[in-house]
Amino acid sequence: METYTTPTDQGYYGEFGGAFIPEMLYPNVEELRRKYLYIMSDPSFRDEFVALLNDYVGRPTPLYLAQRLSSEHGVNIYLKREDLCHTGAHKINNTIGQILLAQRLGKKRIIAETGAGQHGVATATVCALMNMECIVYMGKKDIERQAPNVARMKMLGAKVVPALSGSQTLKDATNEAIRDWINNPVDTHYIIGSVVGPHPYPDMVARFQSVISEEIRWQLKEHTGKEFPHYVIACVGGGSNAAGAFYHFLDETKVKLVAVEAAGHGIKTGMSAATTQLGKPGVLHGSKSLVMQTEDGQVVEPHSISAGLDYPGIGPLHANLFKSGRAQFLSATDSEALAAAFDLAKLEGIIPALETAHALAALNQMRFTPGETVVICLSGRGDKDLAAYMKAMDEKV
Numbered sequence: 001m002e003t004y005t006t007p008t009d010q011g012y013y014g015e016f017g018g019a020f021i022p023e024m025l026y027p028n029v030e031e032l033r034r035k036y037l038y039i040m041s042d043p044s045f046r047d048e049f050v051a052l053l054n055d056y057v058g059r060p061t062p063l064y065l066a067q068r069l070s071s072e073h074g075v076n077i078y079l080k081r082e083d084l085c086h087t088g089a090h091k092i093n094n095t096i097g098q099i100l101l102a103q104r105l106g107k108k109r110i111i112a113e114t115g116a117g118q119h120g121v122a123t124a125t126v127c128a129l130m131n132m133e134c135i136v137y138m139g140k141k142d143i144e145r146q147a148p149n150v151a152r153m154k155m156l157g158a159k160v161v162p163a164l165s166g167s168q169t170l171k172d173a174t175n176e177a178i179r180d181w182i183n184n185p186v187d188t189h190y191i192i193g194s195v196v197g198p199h200p201y202p203d204m205v206a207r208f209q210s211v212i213s214e215e216i217r218w219q220l221k222e223h224t225g226k227e228f229p230h231y232v233i234a235c236v237g238g239g240s241n242a243a244g245a246f247y248h249f250l251d252e253t254k255v256k257l258v259a260v261e262a263a264g265h266g267i268k269t270g271m272s273a274a275t276t277q278l279g280k281p282g283v284l285h286g287s288k289s290l291v292m293q294t295e296d297g298q299v300v301e302p303h304s305i306s307a308g309l310d311y312p313g314i315g316p317l318h319a320n321l322f323k324s325g326r327a328q329f330l331s332a333t334d335s336e337a338l339a340a341a342f343d344l345a346k347l348e349g350i351i352p353a354l355e356t357a358h359a360l361a362a363l364n365q366m367r368f369t370p371g372e373t374v375v376i377c378l379s380g381r382g383d384k385d386l387a388a389y390m391k392a393m394d395e396k397v
């Protein structure tokens with residue numbers, strides 16, 4: 001049977017995926033490819049992963065019927081509260097999984113790259129927890145822009161190394177991390193923060209995040225008597241919270257899946273991060289996917305008000321969902337996302353992350369039949385975005 005969840009042995013989802021890596025990285029990636037499924041299916045791994053998700057991260061996260069938001073849209077809207085996870089977003093589900101995997105591979109040293117610093121903080125957190133050395137590569141420009149997260153990482157014991165090349169942002173940090181991994185193949189594990197990178201990362205990260213939809217199914221059944229909603233909506237940067245929220249519904253084609261990208265100032269303005277609308281097939285960060293690029297294949301610098309969606313690609317699982325039509329891809333602009341964040345705060349008393357606000361904004365573009373059930377992945381909380389929210393309030397008055 002055709003499946004949308006699991007890639008081929010070579011890591012392909014339809015035409016997308018694979019492992020396009022420098023020769024010198026081959027042993028590292030190959031070791032991971034040979035062992036990840038074996039380790040993840042080991043009962044002692046499962047037990048430790050589940051125990052940490054429950055007692056440390058705070059799972060299961062609630063599935064909350066948002067009454068006032070629901071009546072606004074004439075439909076039953078449930079919020080999957082990943083914002084209540086330790087460190088404030090879904091990213092920690094993945095870093096917990098990968099640190100346990102790294103331990104079982106006998107690794108002593110963890111490296112990661114980060115843009116806004118959210119994945120860096122989630123990685124530094126689990127390294128502190130497991131007493132592992134942690135090095136986070138971050139563009140010099142991002143270090144200046146994201147001072148609170150840099151402080152968090154340092155307080156958690158991580159070493160934050162500035163990437164000085166290129167535009168001094170995420171892609172340069174990624175290059176530095178890859179260089180480090182090539183130089184330290186034996187004792188180091190590279191924790192990638194989304195469903196991107198060479199095979200097996202997209203599959204591995206999707207499996208760690210799939211706990212989100214596993215919980216949604218039984219929680220929805222408790223709430224409504226039915227485990228399948230009509231819609232699942234999630235925002236997409238690289239695509240890990242969406243992969244987690246979609247995972248156990250991917251092959252249930254009666255469940256409609258909606259992925260929401262960042263349109264930035266607008267898709268046609270040249271200041272956007274709507275990869276499926278603007279991208280073409282290409283190789284980025286080790287896998288074949290859709291990539292925002294110029295005619296001659298140079299990666300285009302994306303723009304979004306939310307740092308977590310400001311990425312010029314999308315995971316291969318999602319590229320396949322787009323190409324096959326299994327998921328619908330919408331986009332929301334910076335200002336639509338801001339408006340949706342203020343709506344949720346006033347209607348439900350929940351301040352969402354700016355990334356998540358894009359998923360909420362999509363509600364205004366959709367038509368529902370009364371009585372339908374909609375689940376939105378509330379990927380993170382908005383504390384980190386207060387400066388942007390304050391600026392928006394100032395501009396209004």
Ligand SMILES: *Cc1c(COP(=O)(O)O)cnc(C)c1O
Nearest residue numbers: 194237238239240241308355380
């Ligand atoms: C990082 C982040 C995202 C985007 O990453 P995905 O891999 O697409 O999930 C979305 N929401 C929040 C709160 C984030 O921190």
